[in-house]
Amino acid sequence: MSNSNDGETPVIPSQSVNQTEGVEEPKADIYNPFNEKSLAMSQADLDRIMATPVASAVTVGKPGNQVFFRVCPDPNYHLLAAIINHEAERGTEYLVTQEFLPFLDKIKFNVQHLYLYVTRQNELGFWPIKVRTDDRENKWLASKEQAAERAMDHWVCVVSNPRLQRYETFDAIAKIPDPDWLKLIQSRSLWQLLESAFGASRLIDREDHPLVQELRGAH
């Protein structure tokens, strides 16, 4: 046993530090515990990804009055769509596919903008905003469109103001990072997101769809 300078503390032979510079290190001997650098497990192996998240659900509707959200600025995720608002279901939206649109005949539908948005809670949704079909001024719709436009660059919440007959937009006062749209969308196309939002039951693409049948008075 060798001793440290104070003649008291036992010292254990060291091979790991204070090696002579410029001398090539011997090939790592895995049974030499003083070659600790060669014994570390690969960080990449420890961190390898073994599960991927399942794409999250997408809702349809205006974000709540107290919800701050952002609208995706990419026009590929905006759609001008034909929507049937089913009154018996408190105006629930049904999306009509472009292919089926000519066959709607006398069934009333609305032309609406669908904007993809994300909330502070990372929930994706489509915000449907009706498009004016006449020349009358509609402050409700105009203020909604303005809010959607602003939400492309700012975190906002949109609150109705019945007295002014319009929606008011509030910017978040905190500095909040921009959404990571790539991560949120997960390579899904607009139509994949729409399928996720409306599901098969609220996508009108055929004559025997239950809503079409109901609106034609078939049952």
Next chain:
Amino acid sequence: MDSLPHRNIILVDVEFVARPGERVAPVGAVFRNFRTKETTRLWHDELGPLPPHSTGPETLSVAFNAAAEFSFYLACGWPLPERILDLYVEFRNRFNCLQTIVDQRVYEKGQRKIGRYSLVGALTQFGLPAIDIAEKKEMVSRINCGGPWMPGEKPAILDYCEGDVIGLDRLLSAMLPRIDVPRALLRGRYMPCVAVMEYNGIPIDVESYGKWRNQRESIRETLIARVDVAFGVYEGVHFRKKKFERWLAKHKIPWPRLPSGELELTDETFSDMSKLYLAISPLRELRNTLSETREDKLAIGSDGRNRCSLWGFSSSSSRNQPSSTEYVFGEAKWKRGFIKPSKGLGLGYIDISSEEFGIAAALSGDQSMVTVYARGDPYLELAKMVGAAPPDATRKSHGHVRDLYKACVLAVFYGMGEYSLAARTGQHILIARHMLRQLRETFPRFWEWITNRVRNAMLVGSTHTRFGWTYHVAPGANIRSIRNFPMQANAAEILRLAICYGIENGIKICGPVHDAVLIEAPLSRLDEDIARMRDYMAEASSVVLGGFELRTDYVAVRYPDRYMDPRGRQFWDTVMSLL
């Protein structure tokens, strides 16, 4: 046979007398060659200047909790082996966080329980014959009486010791196929260092400590008298629940209760309730104080040094786990004031700054975390980054905000939810939720990384440090522990490696303290040794974290000053004023 490359594999077991605070006194030892089964038995009067086996790299020494064996070697003045396989450490690593057969055993009333990680426990796990636990306890107690031994006792003690070596032989055969030997040897490298730290001990000011011990009871009574005048809940030194219940009713304070209806009296409850009802605060302080002045069992040797088993690798994160009552750093913080260097010597307390944060930054590769750590105090820098503190804020000007974000970060490491964080920090639930969201958004890569690590652990049933310490995921495993494991267990790896570097290069380390070490040196060399030890800690962190160096802070204490933990200063002054 085995596939180990070592020329000799020597199984070692020793017996010694271990009195509280003293270095061990050798009694006897048995050595057995794993391959030839040749056995050497030595009584204490037969011990030579060298062990009966070589200690170079060609010989692998195998022991169970080898620090004890090497305490014996140090007492004999023997050189310490260079290649060590510790089956205690490997057994722990293999069954860490899992139930063992010993855990499932049903005991009859009065029957002695087998220690889960004892040699008998390990042998039982593998279905190997083991000595009866009652018989073992009796032998240990016979050895610990320190002699003189009757003529028949020497062979009996050596037989007992040989029995353990034979058990070790069987255990090695059973465990070897699944031991990751190269990394096991790295773990084994630490065990002589543990023995050296135990051998060194921590210098204690025995004079003031003796005074405190003699007057402890009267000091406790004085403290109770000062505070209880406003509560009337003590009888002598005993807290009376009924009286406290009456006091609560009188002051109309609702108090959390156990399912049994009894008052919940944990310190956490007192802490939470003190935030809501300030009047409770002095009582909480008093209860803590009394707890801090409970019976004193510090193990102090005749040379005035605090020594006890440091129990390397004994927590699930593989940290040291010395006795909380025998070790001065396990006791109440104010008692650290009894640590004092002798004439001509000084002490250095060197700790790794914000270690868990730094490890999380390094391993996750989150650049925002790396930036925040690089700027200095990461908790204050985080508060600045999210706009909770102005850019010129300091720890002094915004200490409260800094502490809040520290609590939040550590809560995130543990996977704490918004409700627990709100309760812990005394903040509104909306604030707690907001802070957690801030952290998620500020450190998104960390969030992704830690979530992935937990998910992987749940999928494959285990997670590891960079040097192979393993957390096994048992049914019903605590997700929070798994989440915190990379930070805690890699911190343990760093400290172990730093201690190895220090001791192997002649630094006199007195003991480990969570993420810190206490070193001792002559005054003329103190600054130099502190600087060297800081370098070793930086190097160790770089090795474990793939090139990322953690910072260290230090305190130098020069004789005649004493060491003092700032958190214990106030109470130290109170006690000293009453002596």
